[in-house]
Amino acid sequence: QTITKEYAVAHFPHESASVILQRPGENKRWYPRFYEGNDGIHKIRGEWLDFVCDNSVEEGDICIFVPAKGGGRFTFTVHLLRAESKAHAGHFVPPYMLSQMSFLSPVQQSIVEDKAEAIQLEAHLYVAIMNKTNVGVKGHYILEFGAKYAAVYLPKEERTILLQRKGKEWQTQMHIRNGRRLVLEGGWRKFVSDNRLRVGDICLFELKRNRRKLTMIVHIISRDQC
Incomplete structure (x- = not known):
């Protein structure tokens, strides 16, 4: 080599x-x-x-x-x-979805695909690359789900979403903005703080189906790995 x-x-x-x-x-x-x-x-x-x-x-x-x-x-x-x-990129469907304006580098793509391969997925992962608005750099703690992912997997109403990671749970509130944008606000700040999220970290949201509460397991890839 x-x-x-x-x-x-x-x-x-x-x-x-x-x-x-x-x-x-x-x-x-x-x-x-x-x-x-x-x-x-x-x-x-x-x-x-x-x-x-x-x-x-x-x-x-x-x-x-x-x-x-x-x-x-x-x-x-x-x-x-x-x-x-x-070779089959035209037909290959990755096991994850990004927001329309987000892109993964080749290294990030490989890491995300390796992680997805190790998970028994019930739905596409939602991949969010943390920016300043997500982690409070400008005083805001908001995470917006991509429109395509939201249309396929999330309810069209305001709901509580239970986030889970390493045996811990956080209750967050999903709100509707401008009639169609789904964002996480209440409780998201606590999740960011407890998990020390930084700009450039990648969060993989794994939707768990058939749960009494809307539940997502969150896998975090540190920016240092990318």
Whole structure:
């Protein structure tokens, strides 16, 4: 596996050495050898073949190497973008929805898809990238659901939404603005504060069906992971 010179200089050892690879949400690690060639070409060899086999990496797949925070020196979390998904992008329906004006970077997309794959979904995830209005930077604590997601999954009336995360619960109020926009307000500020949300963090809202109360489990991806 060839590593570009610019990325190698910024994140890899400045000499031939072992590095650590891991997959998001998994405990297994691989220890390939990083080589800095005399011709200026940087490569990973050795256990890289084990990584390829264990993760069924195929030609055309994209591997995104993200330095792992707190994972030790020269440790990388590797996210995979499968060639099959890209080849059928016109027919591929991602397991999540974004607001119309939001976009995920390739790294964010890979992390979100990995997370979605690990969840037994009952509906699309709603993905919200935290901005200043969401987390109170300008004194406001409001989260608006995208119109497409709201039309498919949310009631057309003001309701209490129960947010759950890691065994804790927060009661929030969903209000209707301008006759059609669905926003979370009451209780959302407490959720933001308790979970220390920051601009750039990503919240994945997992709707749970057949519950007495309208309930969503919230998965948080720190901006430091992206």
